[in-house]
Amino acid sequence: METRLPSRFNAAALGRTTTLCTLELPVSHFKRLAALLLDGSGEVRASMQFDVSQDGVPTASGSLQGEVRLTCQRCLTPMDHLISTAFSFGFVASETAADELPDYLDPVLMDEAGDVLAVEMFEDELILQLPLSTLHAEDENCVPQGETGEASQAPEPGGKTYQPFSALGEMLKNDDG
Ligand SMILES: [Zn+2]
Structure with missing residues (x-):
């Protein structure tokens, strides 16, 4: 039997009942x-x-x-990304208790009443699952923004040499007299 997890729940009480729970939340509830x-x-x-x-x-x-x-960083059009991951959380009341958890448990802090917000419990894990580089796959129609099509060479990552703060660095260097 499954129970729908409320957005705020008492972790200690649920642990004692070994309840199987499901949760559905809009992405918009995860502000960060x-x-x-x-x-x-x-x-x-x-x-x-x-x-x-x-x-x-x-x-x-x-x-x-x-x-x-997400926004594809090459063609600047929308790009859907699927997140799928597993987790094992341990609910603790303090940073000290968090340090004492076994390695397989990621700490989640409870408030004084033992309550946890579902959004806070999952938000960091979701952020960790975002891709480092947001680009469409090779076989998708993904053309760099502003490119006409005649120059079809792949853009070099990190190839840009524009350094807006290099002039500032020079100014600071010369300002020690
Ligand atoms: Zn793209």
């Missing part, structure tokens, strides 16, 4: 994540099992999926 995206469209879904570790720490393990929309 959405700020890195083209827009807040899409949805995040998670399925997780609550439990208590051998050391008595409430835990939640499961999988996290989502679709987010």
